Amino acid sequence: MPTNTVAEAIMTTVANYGIDTVFGIPGTHNVELYRPLKPLGLTAVTTRHEQGAGYAADAWSQRTGLPGTVITTSGPGLLNALSAAATAYCESRPMLVLSPGAPTGSENSDVGALHETRNPTGAVGALIVESHRAASAADAVVQIHAAFELFATRRPRPFHLEVPLDILDSSQVFDEPALAAREFVPPRAAAPGDIFAAGDALAGAASPMIIAGGGATSATVEVRALAEKLQAPVATSVNGKGTLPEDHPLSLGASLRFGPVLTWCNEADVLLVVGSKVGESELWGGTIERTGPTIRIDIDPGQLDMNIAGDIHLHGDSAWALGELLAGLEKEHPELTRAPVDLAEQKRTVRECALAESPASAGIVQAIAQALPSETLIAGDSSQVTYLATVNLIPAVEPGQLLYMPAYATLGYGLPAAIGGKVADPDRPVCCIVGDGALMFSLQEMMTAVEQQLAITLICVDNGGYGEIRTNMLEADIEPVGVDLAQPDWAKLAESFGFTATSVTSTADLPAVVGRHIAMTGPNFIHVKTGN
Numbered sequence: 001m002p003t004n005t006v007a008e009a010i011m012t013t014v015a016n017y018g019i020d021t022v023f024g025i026p027g028t029h030n031v032e033l034y035r036p037l038k039p040l041g042l043t044a045v046t047t048r049h050e051q052g053a054g055y056a057a058d059a060w061s062q063r064t065g066l067p068g069t070v071i072t073t074s075g076p077g078l079l080n081a082l083s084a085a086a087t088a089y090c091e092s093r094p095m096l097v098l099s100p101g102a103p104t105g106s107e108n109s110d111v112g113a114l115h116e117t118r119n120p121t122g123a124v125g126a127l128i129v130e131s132h133r134a135a136s137a138a139d140a141v142v143q144i145h146a147a148f149e150l151f152a153t154r155r156p157r158p159f160h161l162e163v164p165l166d167i168l169d170s171s172q173v174f175d176e177p178a179l180a181a182r183e184f185v186p187p188r189a190a191a192p193g194d195i196f197a198a199g200d201a202l203a204g205a206a207s208p209m210i211i212a213g214g215g216a217t218s219a220t221v222e223v224r225a226l227a228e229k230l231q232a233p234v235a236t237s238v239n240g241k242g243t244l245p246e247d248h249p250l251s252l253g254a255s256l257r258f259g260p261v262l263t264w265c266n267e268a269d270v271l272l273v274v275g276s277k278v279g280e281s282e283l284w285g286g287t288i289e290r291t292g293p294t295i296r297i298d299i300d301p302g303q304l305d306m307n308i309a310g311d312i313h314l315h316g317d318s319a320w321a322l323g324e325l326l327a328g329l330e331k332e333h334p335e336l337t338r339a340p341v342d343l344a345e346q347k348r349t350v351r352e353c354a355l356a357e358s359p360a361s362a363g364i365v366q367a368i369a370q371a372l373p374s375e376t377l378i379a380g381d382s383s384q385v386t387y388l389a390t391v392n393l394i395p396a397v398e399p400g401q402l403l404y405m406p407a408y409a410t411l412g413y414g415l416p417a418a419i420g421g422k423v424a425d426p427d428r429p430v431c432c433i434v435g436d437g438a439l440m441f442s443l444q445e446m447m448t449a450v451e452q453q454l455a456i457t458l459i460c461v462d463n464g465g466y467g468e469i470r471t472n473m474l475e476a477d478i479e480p481v482g483v484d485l486a487q488p489d490w491a492k493l494a495e496s497f498g499f500t501a502t503s504v505t506s507t508a509d510l511p512a513v514v515g516r517h518i519a520m521t522g523p524n525f526i527h528v529k530t531g532n
Contacts, residue, residue, distance in 0.1 A: 006137045006167055007032035009174045010098065013144045015040045016181040019069050019096075021060060021423060023053040027073025029100040029115065032169050034071070045423055045452060047416060048444035050077050054084020055413045055442070056420030058093055059379065062400035063424035065218070067094035067151050067159075074100045075115030078162075082127060083410060085158045089128045090408040091239055092214055094156040096147050097124070101133060101162040124160040131160040137172040145182055152184035155215075155300040186317035187299060190324065198295045198312045199328040201270050203336050208232040209268035211256065214239030215275015215299060215318055217399035222322035223274065224248070229329065231338035232272070233346065235261050237282045238406040240275070242396030252346060254391055254402075257284040258353040264346070266290060273297070275318045277306040281407040297321045354392035358384060360530060364461055365389035367510035368433065371518060376429040379403040379418035382411050383435035384468050385461045390433055412441025415458060419445060422454045429518050430455070436462040436487060443493075449523040450498040457517045458499070459526045460490055494525035501525040 011033060014022075021043045026034050037044050047053040050072050057068025068088070072078045078099040088095040101120060102109070108118055117123070125131035130150060134140035140163050147159035202208055210232050212223050223243050227234050227250045234244045234251055241254040255261045256278070265271055265288050272295045278288060288308050296303070296310030297318055304313040314321045329336060355362045361384055372378075378394055378401065380386030386404065396402055403417040418432035439460050449456050465485035473480045494501040504513055504526060517524045 004171055004173060005032065005035075006140055006163065006170055006172050008036040009137070009141050009172065009179055010144055010163065011036045011040055011042065013141055013179045014069060014096070015042055016179055017148050018066055018181070021045060022069045022071050023047060023057040023060070023420070024071035025050055025053065025073065025077060027077050029074045029165060030071055030077070033098060033100075043423075045419070045448070047419075047448045049442070050080035051083050051412065052416035052419075052442055052445045052448065054081045054095070054097075055087070055416035056423070057095060058084060058088050058091075058405070059403040059417035059420030060424040061093055061095065062403055063377070063421050067096045067148070067156075068420070069096045070098070072097065072099045073115065074102070075117040075120065077115070078120055079117070079123065082124065085124065085160065086127045087405050087408040087410060087413070088158045091405050092155055092157060094151040095158040097158060097160040099160070099162050100168050101164050103166040104164045107133075121160070121162050128158040128160060130158075131162070133162045134164065134167055137167055137170060140167060141174060141178060148181070149184045153186050155303070186320065188316045188320050190314040190316045190321055194312055194314055195321075195324045195328050196332060198272075198314060198325055199332055201293050201295065201312065202230055202272065202325075203329060203333040205230070205268075205270035207268050208270045208272065209265055210234045211237070211265065211271065211273045211276055211278060212240040212243040213237040213274060213276020213278070216240050216243045217275075219274070219318035219322050220244070220399065222319055222326065225326055226322055229326070229336065229338070231341040233264065233341070233343055235265070237276045237278070238391055238402070238404060240399070241391070242399045242401050245397040246395035247397065249343060250341065252343065252350055253395070255350045255353070256282045257286060258350060259286060260346070260349050260353065262286045262288060268292065270295065273308060273310070274322065275299070277303050278308050279306075279407065281409065350392070354389070358388035361385045361389035361461075362393060363507050364510065364528060364530070365393045365433070367507045368431070368459065368514050369394045370511040371514035372431060373429055373518070376431055376518070377401055377403060377418070377421045377425060379414045379421060379430065379432040381405070381413035381417070381434055381438045382409040383414070383433075383438045383461070384463070385433055385435055386414070411438040414438060415442045416445045416448070418456045418458070419449055419452065419454060422456055423452065429457070431457045431459065431514075431518060433459045433461065435467065436460055436464070436490075437466045437485065446494065446497040446499060446523070454523055455521050456523050457514070457520070457526065458494070458523070459514070459528060461528045461530060462487065462490065463530045490527040491525070494527070499523045499525040501527065503527045503529070505529050
């Protein structure tokens with residue numbers, strides 16, 4: 001049926017692209033965007049802060065493969081969500097942010113209007129790829145289609161649409177075809193000659209190696225097939241974690257920051273990098289300095305020489321480019337067979353590196369992991385327990401099983417991410433493991449978990465404050481200041497929100513306690529006290 005308001009047209013178009021859940025907070029100026037949600041069958045998840053809405057949407061996106069959708073109100077609501085939008089930009093994830101704006105003609109007027117903000121689209125546009133202010137009712141719908149075209153055909157990143165209040169609230173009839181989802185084809189620009197050259201290089205390699213990044217997560221079948229055909233070890237970025245199941249004989253896990261893995265990358269006679277910029281946040285100061293040929297596959301042509309120069313460039317989406325590469329190998333090298341490679345020693349080396357980084361965090365995470373089903377979704381943030389232990393000591397069997405953001409590396413992501421993951425995948429067990437300092441950034445979202453009746457196991461690893469920064473200060477010969485933080489009675493606090501809570505002081509008790517909690521049917525909390 002024809003739609004009657006611009007807000008209805010916007011949300012109908014969003015729903016036509018498969019979105020069934022939106023995250024946000026209703027506000028004075030955005031209520032028209034909420035009016036059509038129930039009739040359209042969309043679920044609205046109300047968080048207690050717009051930042052949490054964005055982080056939850058980001059995790060929801062990782063589980064569904066669809067862009068997370070966030071509705072904010074104007075001014076402060078939109079600006080509160082900017083850290084989440086910047087996270088999605090940094091991690092190359094799709095996110096649609098919808099906000100109302102000042103009526104047409106009153107932009108930048110400084111008249112003292114409610115939520116008045118000087119240049120909100122400019123503020124958002126400074127942080128993400130696309131930020132648009134709708135010029136008309138028709139343009140509002142056009143921009144929604146443009147957002148989904150970006151998500152499908154370019155490096156996936158956030159898209160913000162501001163709709164002036166006079167347009168958002170206006171009556172307008174749109175025909176169904178104008179709102180229907182469109183088909184978009186990702187770039188498939190790699191030349192046949194380059195595909196054949198890549199195939200020849202890999203077929204002739206004695207010790208090839210694959211790095212799979214976040215851009216490879218949509219190509220799990222192809223990555224596995226190529227790795228097995230070549231008997232090539234696969235190391236992933238943290239965003240690529242699980243692209244090849246980490247229990248696979250050829251998987252080295254999300255291990256790029258470890259020195260031995262960097263050495264293996266440098267010594268491989270051909271290195272294939274799929275959908276990764278191989279940046280500083282992955283290498284932690286290490287370097288990949290190639291002497292042999294490197295093949296780069298990326299949907300973004302600007303990434304084909306990023307940080308590591310590519311000798312052969314395959315521009316296109318990962319699944320297509322790898323599929324073409326496999327087809328070329330079958331055609332040009334039908335005789336290619338490789339004896340199975342035994343990576344047991346390398347796998348042990350990676351694990352030893354992970355255990356040595358932080359024995360305290362490693363001990364806690366290993367104890368937790370004993371009680372978690374293999375399909376558990378794990379949420380974390382820039383807590384020591386996450387990046388020093390969870391990333392490498394809890395294996396992933398598929399992409400998006402670790403809900404995390406290694407490059408933007410913010411505190412406060414873990415709990416709302418667990419909420420978004422559970423909303424997207426309600427039948428999966430979900431465990432959020434964060435530090436006490438991090439949890440204080442998004443503590444209010446405990447109420448969201450209770451309201452949504454989500455069976456999330458939230459584990460707070462309490463080291464008394466900002467442990468990493470305390471260490472940084474001591475290493476710099478600075479007397480620690482501002483890092484040792486007062487703590488609440490965590491169990492009582494969690495119970496006041498409606499969580500079932502347990503306190504643990506011995507790592508030996510963790511497997512049994514986690515086992516009980518992960519089986520609970522409602523939100524639950526475990527406080528783990530550690531030494532500083």
